[in-house]
Amino acid sequence: MLIKKDQDEIQKYLTDESSYKGYCDAVYFPENEKEVEEILIECNKTKTKVTIAGAGTGLTSGRVPEGGIVLSIEKLNKILEINEKEKYVRVEPGLFLRDLQNIVESKNLFYPPDPTERDCFIGATVITNSSGARTFKYGPTRDYVMAMTIVLGDGEILKIERGQYKSNGYNASLKCESGKIIFFTVPAYEMPNTKNSAGYFCKENMDLIDIFIGSEGTLGIVTEIKLKLIDLPKDLLSCVAFFPSEDDALNFIDEAREKSQSKDDTQFSARGLEYFDNYSLRFMSQDYPNIPAKAIAGVWFEQELNNNEDEMLSEWVELITKFNGFEEESWLAVDKKEQEKFKDFRHAIAWKVNEFISKHGLKKVGTDVAVPHYAFRKYYYQVKEMIEKRNIKYVVYGHLGNSHIHLNMLPTNESEYKTARELYKDICFEAIKLKGTFSAEHGVGKAKRDFLIMMYGEETIKKMAALKLVFDPNKILNIGNIFEEKYL
Numbered sequence: 001m002l003i004k005k006d007q008d009e010i011q012k013y014l015t016d017e018s019s020y021k022g023y024c025d026a027v028y029f030p031e032n033e034k035e036v037e038e039i040l041i042e043c044n045k046t047k048t049k050v051t052i053a054g055a056g057t058g059l060t061s062g063r064v065p066e067g068g069i070v071l072s073i074e075k076l077n078k079i080l081e082i083n084e085k086e087k088y089v090r091v092e093p094g095l096f097l098r099d100l101q102n103i104v105e106s107k108n109l110f111y112p113p114d115p116t117e118r119d120c121f122i123g124a125t126v127i128t129n130s131s132g133a134r135t136f137k138y139g140p141t142r143d144y145v146m147a148m149t150i151v152l153g154d155g156e157i158l159k160i161e162r163g164q165y166k167s168n169g170y171n172a173s174l175k176c177e178s179g180k181i182i183f184f185t186v187p188a189y190e191m192p193n194t195k196n197s198a199g200y201f202c203k204e205n206m207d208l209i210d211i212f213i214g215s216e217g218t219l220g221i222v223t224e225i226k227l228k229l230i231d232l233p234k235d236l237l238s239c240v241a242f243f244p245s246e247d248d249a250l251n252f253i254d255e256a257r258e259k260s261q262s263k264d265d266t267q268f269s270a271r272g273l274e275y276f277d278n279y280s281l282r283f284m285s286q287d288y289p290n291i292p293a294k295a296i297a298g299v300w301f302e303q304e305l306n307n308n309e310d311e312m313l314s315e316w317v318e319l320i321t322k323f324n325g326f327e328e329e330s331w332l333a334v335d336k337k338e339q340e341k342f343k344d345f346r347h348a349i350a351w352k353v354n355e356f357i358s359k360h361g362l363k364k365v366g367t368d369v370a371v372p373h374y375a376f377r378k379y380y381y382q383v384k385e386m387i388e389k390r391n392i393k394y395v396v397y398g399h400l401g402n403s404h405i406h407l408n409m410l411p412t413n414e415s416e417y418k419t420a421r422e423l424y425k426d427i428c429f430e431a432i433k434l435k436g437t438f439s440a441e442h443g444v445g446k447a448k449r450d451f452l453i454m455m456y457g458e459e460t461i462k463k464m465a466a467l468k469l470v471f472d473p474n475k476i477l478n479i480g481n482i483f484e485e486k487y488l
């Protein structure tokens with residue numbers, strides 16, 4: 001097994017897209033499950049911390065090590081099986097999401113979860129329960145995980161299938177490959193009724209596979225995953241519609257959401273409803289000169305088609321016009337190449353924010369908040385006002401189909417950064433007050449631990465820490481993710 005110790009060679013494993021930087025003694029590159037198991041058994045003996053590295057696109061410092069060793073997943077990257085008849089795929093966790101999607105699509109199958117960043121590992125998307133634009137129609141990654149193999153923190157191997165283990169109320173047990181049975185209590189707390197990836201997924205009478213999905217590598221290392229596939233939609237209509245006011249765009253989204261109750265591709269049904277505010281459009285206009293100068297807001301949506309292009313097109317155009325959208329200047333595509341350009345546009349804004357922040361030598365101050373639909377509009381204008389009062393530049397974009405926004409502040413110096421951090425805290429607090437979440441998809445990592453305490457309170461954090469200790473008794477795995485080490 002390759003092990004790198006030269007600090008010059010391992011620099012890239014010390015950080016992720018949050019731009020926090022950590023430190024470690026060495027990076028290990030296991031090539032199979034046995035080697036992962038051996039590393040963990042050894043590290044348990046020596047009580048050495050192990051931080052798991054995916055592709056490093058995470059935004060919350062989840063893979064940033066604080067000592068010990070890094071275990072890189074990158075060599076565990078094989079597709080093990082594609083079952084076209086039963087519509088599933090078995091993969092190793094280091095496979096790039098982009099590659100998985102391309103391969104299954106070449107077989108007329110479809111893997112719906114689509115975090116905007118596709119150069120990430122599939123294992124990391126499972127362990128952070130990633131979601132994206134298509135989550136509006138298809139749900140988060142969790143909904144596609146049929147089975148997993150996990151090397152637990154203590155080196156035990158757990159193979160778990162959806163439907164195999166259910167908790168009895170909050171009492172639970174799991175059987176490892178060695179025959180060892182783990183008894184534990186599922187922590188009881190109420191999760192927000194919005195899209196959410198903050199803390200462990202726990203509820204009464206739950207399917208126990210769900211505890212591991214979204215657990216941010218604190219309970220075990222995923223070494224194999226079986227994922228559900230569906231049929232590739234026949235065709236797609238994709239559009240970025242521009243509007244003369246934010247309210248028009250928000251009204252358009254509200255009505256499109258309401259009309260999109262059917263999952264059927266013969267019916268009006270958005271598969272994603274993505275929003276861009278005025279500042280986002282201006283921020284992008286140099287790179288995209290075809291953004292209409294008069295546009296104050298934009299909405300990117302997609303509609304799957306099944307020999308009904310004309311009908312769907314006219315329904316969508318009617319809705320755009322109803323809310324004063326600029327029909328002529330909106331971007332519309334049924335051609336795959338053009339559609340990819342819209343996707344790139346959505347991705348580009350996230351990248352451009354990261355680029356802006358690192359150019360100023362600062363850290364990203366971008367929210368990942370979601371609130372219940374009924375509360376969204378008021379919340380949105382309230383937080384914008386809060387920021388404008390403090391004179392901080394910002395852009396808002398995000399998954400408004402799910403009332404989930406990425407409000408990214410754009411500080412240019414330390415003093416503005418300090419103000420932005422204060423505002424960030426207030427914005428998250430307001431979302432939590434509305435029974436929403438501060439982390440709808442990026443997870444908690446090390447960057448957002450304080451907000452998890454704000455959301456659930458310290459007693460619940462202690463319950464979460466107790467759950468981790470069941471699977472990682474020697475406290476070695478992804479220490480510092482979700483909660484601070486002092487809770488262990």
Ligand SMILES: Cc1cc2nc3c(=O)[nH]c(=O)nc-3n(C[C@H](O)[C@H](O)[C@H](O)COP(=O)(O)OP(=O)(O)OC[C@H]3O[C@@H](n4cnc5c(N)ncnc54)[C@H](O)[C@@H]3O)c2cc1C
Pocket residue numbers: 016017051052053054055056057058059061062063073093114115116117119120121122123124125126127128129130131132133216217218220221222223347350351441442478481
């Ligand atoms: C421009 C941009 C846009 C983004 N948009 C979205 C978005 O729309 N939705 C979204 O959900 N995310 C988004 N992200 C965040 C990120 O892409 C996802 O969180 C992704 O799942 C991280 O994958 P990765 O391979 O880069 O993981 P890393 O950053 O390397 O790791 C993420 C976490 O997973 C753990 N981990 C990795 N592999 C394993 C494993 N096999 N077993 C156990 N733990 C493991 C790591 O320790 C870490 O805690 C975006 C990021 C960028 C840069």
